[in-house]
Amino acid sequence: MDGIFDMLILGAGPAGISAALTAHARGRSALVLSSDPMNTPLARAPRIDNYPGLPGMSGRELLAAMGESLEEQGISRVTGRATAVAPFGGTFMVSAEQDVYRARTLILAVGAQQGAKPFPGEAELLGRGVSYCATCDGMLYRGKRVAVLGLGAAGEKDAAFLERVGCQVLYLGPTQAKKCEIKGTDRVTGLVADGEEYPVEGVFILRDTVAASVLLPGLAMEGGHITVGADMAASVPGVFAAGDCTGRPYQIARAVGQGNIAALAADAYMRKEQEKQK
């Protein structure tokens, strides 16, 4: 954990990048943390015609161009999946894999999958065999049978990691993992996929994004979206949200605008906090 950033931005889509550029323009240090943005719905858009100034671009091209703006401004960027957030001493700590980052404010620009329906048994058995973090919990399953539901880009990599540490891995890719049920009362005892039950002691559910409500328990949500005010402030002081994670319409122009507002509001929040301390 080296240094405290002013703003830690989760997500490198239009909202996150817009927030980072605004933070930088305001003289604030920003870190953008995200999984691969090329594995998002936007990256699959063949052509975007309603975003000004960049005619005829595909989603991939637009994301690449936005990423270049970050590089051009020298803004720090890290690829990784945030697995937990903790407020601590007026800052926020965020863990991604084995690393921890720290910032004064948090901007959630994590995209629209917040409403992703949990599997039957997922919430009940979380921490009792269900895990979202292979690098955290893998070692506790050495020599045991585990299932990996590889719903995101990192699924295969994490399955390989679990095999390396000595787990017996049943890997289900994005299509096979769609309809699963996790079995167990006190702890995980099995996984049902495609009508067949596999005896396993652990189930690693690896989505590209851990839902905001799981990252920050107590964060106010509505209909799978993060509740925000006009200044993009979420229900937890110091936390802001922007883009598709705050609701419909899922549009690039809206996300960029909200990212800008969120960073300005985070800047104002930090100034106020500084005033208080004087």
Place this chain on the structure above:
Amino acid sequence: MSVLELTKDNFDQTVGTGTSLVDFWAVWCGPCKMQSPIVDAFAEKRPDIQVCKVNVDEQPELAMRFGVMSIPTLMVFRDGALVNKTVGLSDIDEIERLCQ
């Protein structure tokens, strides 16, 4: 109050009297690195509670004995008996509630 590192040899004796908070952790776990300073701050705040850590990598017997399946896991013992447990990252208020 300083935080005690527990092993299978000193565990029972240490948590045997009074109230103890035990943080099960490992170096490879990012959320555990966040839990650690919070637990340290709690130890400062509540000198009446014995605050301990168990490195699950070095003490697999303890992890197995208490069925630790996900880290960080926090457990509260009173006179040696497990009275409360939570899995996943906890802030200082949650730890306070856990120890009530």
